[in-house]
Amino acid sequence: MKAFLRKHWSNILFFGFLALLIIPQTRMPIQVFVQRLIAFSPSEADKEDRKTLNDYNWELQNLKGEKVNFATSEGKVSVVNFWATWCPPCVAEMPSFQNLYNKYQGKVDFYFVTSEKGKNVQRFIKKHEYNLPMYLQKYEAPMLLKSNVLPTTYLLSKKGEIVINEEGVANWNSDKMHALLDALLRE
Numbered sequence: 001m002k003a004f005l006r007k008h009w010s011n012i013l014f015f016g017f018l019a020l021l022i023i024p025q026t027r028m029p030i031q032v033f034v035q036r037l038i039a040f041s042p043s044e045a046d047k048e049d050r051k052t053l054n055d056y057n058w059e060l061q062n063l064k065g066e067k068v069n070f071a072t073s074e075g076k077v078s079v080v081n082f083w084a085t086w087c088p089p090c091v092a093e094m095p096s097f098q099n100l101y102n103k104y105q106g107k108v109d110f111y112f113v114t115s116e117k118g119k120n121v122q123r124f125i126k127k128h129e130y131n132l133p134m135y136l137q138k139y140e141a142p143m144l145l146k147s148n149v150l151p152t153t154y155l156l157s158k159k160g161e162i163v164i165n166e167e168g169v170a171n172w173n174s175d176k177m178h179a180l181l182d183a184l185l186r187e
């Protein structure tokens with residue numbers, strides 16, 4: 001038996017890892033871990049390529065059931081993140097968002113938008129002890145903020161310019177991001 005194990009240890013490890021990826025309870029944590037490893041700071045769009053959001057009229061609902069209109073963020077630096085609790089890249093970037101939010105809440109408007117049921121979102125934020133401003137999407141986002149990819153995150157300047165349009169996982173709590181937000185807040 002020992003000779004068999006010594007000879008085939010790499011195959012045993014490989015199939016054991018494959019089994020962990022098949023089991024739903026272990027697949028998600030492994031995917032989140034890998035996504036965090038590959039997350040880099042998001043890229044800023046070139047100034048000449050930036051589009052400007054002119055239509056801020058977008059009704060959302062917070063987790064208390066209250067209606068909130070995105071128009072209250074017109075003229076402010078804003079972060080809009082489309083995400084879902086079942087999406088490994090979305091879950092992977094949430095800790096970096098929480099740290100960014102802790103540093104910039106009150107200075108930057110944050111919107112974490114999902115199409116999921118409120119109960120699922122509440123369970124998720126309670127489990128992970130997040131205090132991010134979560135919103136349920138009841139109506140379509142303005143045309144320039146539409147995406148079919150999760151996660152997708154937009155950073156808007158006070159003028160409504162889309163400074164970042166990032167699809168996929170990113171590290172949002174980086175020095176590069178802090179410098180960009182600080183610069184946008186000074187404008």
